[in-house]
Amino acid sequence: MSWRVCAGLVALAVLLVPAFVIAPRPLAASISGGGFDDRGELVDSFSESFVAYWRSGERNFSPDLERIADYWSHYHAVKAVIAALLLIVFIALGVLLWKAFLQAGGLGAGSRAALASAGAVVTALALFALAAVMANVQGATAPFSSLLPMLPIHASHGELADTLHQVGQGLADYPDGTGDRTPSALEAMVGDFARYHAVIAVAGTVVAVVLAGMCVASWRRSARTGVSDGRTRRVFRSFGIVSGLLSAAVVVVAVANTATTADPAPALLAFFEGGW
Structure with a gap:
């Protein structure tokens, strides 16, 4: 080296x-x-x-x-x-x-x-x-x-507390089951929140694919390595196991963010209610 x-x-x-x-x-x-x-x-x-x-x-x-x-x-x-x-x-x-x-x-x-x-x-x-x-x-x-x-969701007061309450009410009925037009600001918030999670959904998918490829490549390299070279076999098997587990974990994250991207209002409501 x-x-x-x-x-x-x-x-x-x-x-x-x-x-x-x-x-x-x-x-x-x-x-x-x-x-x-x-x-x-x-x-x-x-x-x-x-x-x-x-x-x-x-x-x-x-x-x-x-x-x-x-x-x-x-x-x-x-x-x-x-x-x-x-x-x-x-x-x-x-x-x-x-x-x-x-x-x-x-x-x-x-x-x-x-x-x-x-x-x-x-x-x-x-x-x-x-x-x-x-x-x-x-x-x-x-x-x-x-x-x-x-x-400061948990320590809000005055105008901010009133605003957070109104936003929460709007999200509870989103996309407005009362027949009134949904506030434009609320639509913008929901759209931005969907984009926020879409980024991780896309990035997570790419990373999961790369990690899965590394897993397959590591196991193939391990299989091609002679039995006498135990150190190399152990290293590539370890990389295969770790990359495989990481790929599965990232897939879970990507799927969760994809679901939030498709329906962002409930998750955004959970945040404004202090549960996110």
Whole structure:
């Protein structure tokens, strides 16, 4: 294994991890033309804009809400890019480590164990990075729904409490069993919430297919490996089992999000009732 390349990848990961936490806020503020000093200011601004948007009766976002959603979309877009870079780094580093482990016949048991442990940790980090990419692509695509958890559902009062109650009533009858026209703002919320879950449904399907392919490829590689090379057989069998289980888990997530995409109102109502 090229230890110089390995060290370079580790150094790059060490730089990207804090960048994932620190960089999105100022970059999003710069791109969108304005930001927020802290989370509290964002929550207060979104709550006020949410109330004003609902009372306007319009489908299109108000300028204030549009500004917040634009900032939040760029915030998640930056995080998605950094997470994607981390995913690439972890995949490259993992390939190097597992190849080194498979070719470590001349090393001692301690060195082989260290390589295997490092490979397992990096593989787990790659999975976390993949989840971060999916979650942040979701937030960038549907920033309004991504902002909804910031509403103080359990501690609302005044105008916000009244607005949340009205939204909940509208969702309980959605698409309005009383014969009256459904509020345009409510239709927009439901549509955005459907898009929010559609992103994970599509991304989850793609990831599940890739993981299933990795499972099949790993088992085939294990079957082609001679019995004398037990280490290689165990590694590829382990990859086959893990990728197969992960694929099944992602399929469950994709199916659940597909169901919510097809009928988003009940899930959105559950959120406004404090159960999401």
